[in-house]
Amino acid sequence: MKPEDMIEFEVNQLLEAINFRYGYDFRDYSRASLERRILNRVSLSDLGFVSEMLPKILHEPDFFDLFLRDMSVTVTEMFREPQVFRKVRQEVFTQLKTYARVNIWHAGCATGEEVYSMAIMLKEEGLLARTRIYATDYNNHSLEIAEKGIYPAEKVKLFTQNYLASGGKASFADYYLAKFKSAKMAESLKEHITFANHNLMKDQSFAEMHLIVCRNVLIYFNPKLQDRVLGLFKESLIPRGFLLLGDKETLEFSQVKSSFEEFAAKERIFRRLIHV
Ligand SMILES: C[S@@+](CC[C@H](N)C(=O)[O-])C[C@H]1O[C@@H](n2cnc3c(N)ncnc32)[C@H](O)[C@@H]1O
Structure with missing residues (x-):
């Protein structure tokens, strides 16, 4: 038997055990990166085989x-891909301004940088007071960091550059308090954000969302799980609500494709159609 067949068998058993014990179905994650991460944990834990992880799990x-x-890749930054934030500010917000109340869901928010970036833009465009942002992830460790909103001071330079490139209208320094070697995001932003654990593998939709941001999360899922998640997003959006995906993500091969139109193709912004 080839070693890779044995690994595949053992990984299957492990994933089944995880689903049985904790209700997390990682069988719908992209296989290659999943296996790589599992093998890495085997080696870090001084184990010989994937199957030795089973009793520990x-x-x-x-x-x-x-x-x-291990499974959760939490790489993120403030105003990541500034041109996307610029587009949201210039074109999506114009539409959001027509609503009395606005709900935004950041799914897979990691350590929160993307969420604070959104809150800053909303504030500068006079929308924050009427907006509630829901920021969710299944990784409690990242959520704790997001909720604290404290980031290393050495990242502030990059965040400031991105903020300016995204069309920032004030000074990034207005939005954080410098403390020792860290930057603590302003309470006036936090007040509008609700952080919560939400697992896209198994939890339900939210209601009445005007904008859903889910960037660089679907890339880790197989097409079946992508369809589940995109279905959740469709259900959660109001008619004419917006969906923002990451630059390698698309609705192209999904079951919900016909329920959306492209709003800004390059920036991966889609808009839910009214009757589908
Ligand atoms: C690369 S980060 C993306 C962060 C941010 N959206 C960005 O683009 O900068 C991917 C995030 O997706 C989260 N994630 C992965 N699987 C998830 C799931 N099943 N439910 C909720 N979040 C998940 C991870 O925990 C991680 O924080």
């Missing part, structure tokens, strides 16, 4: 927490 919840952190 089943009987040690702390080991499962470690596994969850």
Whole structure:
């Protein structure tokens, strides 16, 4: 038997055990990066085989927490791809201004940088007071960081450059408090954000969203899970609501494709059609 067939078998068993014990179905994650991460954990834990992870996963919840952190890639930054934020500010916000109340959902918000970027733009465009932002992720460790809103001072230079490139109208320094070697985001932004654990593999939709932002999350899912998640987003959006995806993500091959129109193709902004 080829070694890779054995690994595949053992990974299948592990994923089944995780689903049985914790209700997280990682069988719908992109296989290659999943296997790479599992093998990395095998080596970091001084184990010989993937199957040796099985009893630890089943009987040690702390080991499962470690596994969850391994699986979750939390790379992010403020105003990541500034031109996308610029487009949202210039074109999506014009539409959002026509509503008395605005709901925004950031799904897979990681450590929150994207969410604070949105809050800053909303504030500058006079929309923050009427907006509630829901920021969710299934990784509690990242959510804790997001909720605190404290970031290393050495990242502020990049964040400031991105902010300016995205069309920022004031000074990025207006939005954080410098403390020792960190930057703490302003309470006036936080007041409008609700952080919550939400697992796109199994949890339900939200209601009445005007804009959903889910960038660089679907790339980790297989087409079946992508369809589930995009279905959730369709259900959660009001008719004419907006969906913003990451630059490698698309609705092209999904079941919901016909329910959306392209609003800004280059920036991956889609708009829900009214009657489908
Ligand atoms: C690369 S980060 C993206 C962060 C941010 N959206 C951005 O583009 O800068 C991917 C995030 O998706 C989250 N994620 C992965 N699977 C998830 C799931 N099933 N439910 C909720 N969040 C998930 C990870 O925990 C991680 O924080």
